[in-house]
Amino acid sequence: MRVHxxxxxxxTHKLTVLRDVNTPxxxxxxxxxxxxxxxAYEGTRGVRVEPVDIVTPVxxxxxxxxxxxxxxxxxxxxxxxxxxxGMVKLLPSAEVGFLGMARNEETLEPxxxxxxxxxxxxxxxxxxxxxMLATGGSLTAAIEFLLVRGATDVTAxxxxxxPEGLKAVEQALRGxxxxxxxxxxxxxxxxHGYIVPGLGDAGDRLYGTV
Numbered sequence: 001m002r003v004h005x006x007x008x009x010x011x012t013h014k015l016t017v018l019r020d021v022n023t024p025x026x027x028x029x030x031x032x033x034x035x036x037x038x039x040a041y042e043g044t045r046g047v048r049v050e051p052v053d054i055v056t057p058v059x060x061x062x063x064x065x066x067x068x069x070x071x072x073x074x075x076x077x078x079x080x081x082x083x084x085x086g087m088v089k090l091l092p093s094a095e096v097g098f099l100g101m102a103r104n105e106e107t108l109e110p111x112x113x114x115x116x117x118x119x120x121x122x123x124x125x126x127x128x129x130x131x132m133l134a135t136g137g138s139l140t141a142a143i144e145f146l147l148v149r150g151a152t153d154v155t156a157x158x159x160x161x162x163p164e165g166l167k168a169v170e171q172a173l174r175g176x177x178x179x180x181x182x183x184x185x186x187x188x189x190x191x192h193g194y195i196v197p198g199l200g201d202a203g204d205r206l207y208g209t210v
Contacts, residue, residue: 001170002179006042011035011183015159019199025208029082032131032206035159035183036086040127043157043181044091047071048125066093072121075129076101076142077114079203083129083157094127099145101138110138112145122150131202133161133182135193136168143169143178155179159202160186162195 017023018031048071049064070093075084077100088094100114118124126146130139133156143154154177161182169180186195199205 001173001175003166003182004042004179005182005185006039008038011038014038015183015199018159019197021200023205025205028205032082032159032202033086033089036083036129036157037090039157039159039181039183040087040090043127043155043179044071046125046153046155046179047091066091069124070095071125071127072097072118073127073129074099074117074142074146076138079131079201079206080129082202082206083131083159087127087129087157091127099128099142101141110141112141115145117146117149120150121146122152124151125153126151126155128154128156130156131159132195132198133158133165133169133180134189134195135162136165136172139165140169140172143173147176152177155181157181159183160195160198162186162189164189165195 014031014035018028048067050067051062052065053060053062071091073087073094074097075081077098097117098114099112101110101112128142133139139156143156146154158180163185186198188196190196
């Protein structure tokens with residue numbers, strides 16, 4: 001498992017505002033989209049391309065375009081939806097699938113309640129969007145869901161992670177080729193499974209349902 005923390009002043013600045021309890025939902029949503037574009041830039045460094053011949057106003061040349069089959073973006077509902085627009089702006093030719101997952105607040109285990117994905121993900125580059133990598137349960141379940149369908153190239157993009165969650169994902173995936181791109185790694189999880197200092201419940205803060 002490869003982990004990349006995108007240590008950039010703009011990301012840290014936007015994260016600081018995002019963490020602030022006084023940041024209202026509209027600003028929170030806008031910041032998540034902006035952060036996602038920055039993180040997506042890091043997460044798509046290995047996106048597959050193929051050569052293409054074009055003609056500029058001056059001369060013929062050879063460039064590249066996104067290769068077939070198109071990448072698949074998979075936000076984990078519901079909080080992952082807040083990251084989708086930022087990703088699609090950077091990778092508009094990608095296709096979008098959905099995974100609905102919820103965490104049992106007593107057991108901290110994830111359950112899948114909805115999915116809309118191609119049956120065969122062989123040779124597809126998949127990008128999983130999940131704002132918070134806390135216990136690692138939901139992200140692990142989502143990645144395993146994609147691997148079972150044949151995916152061999154999976155990158156997860158998260159705004160924040162806890163060390164415990166990263167360790168849990170690494171242990172569960174047992175050395176499989178998966179990349180995780182993060183805005184920051186925080187201190188720890190608290191007794192309720194929330195990231196500290198974190199930013200609270202991303203879904204609630206995105207959609208104003210606190």
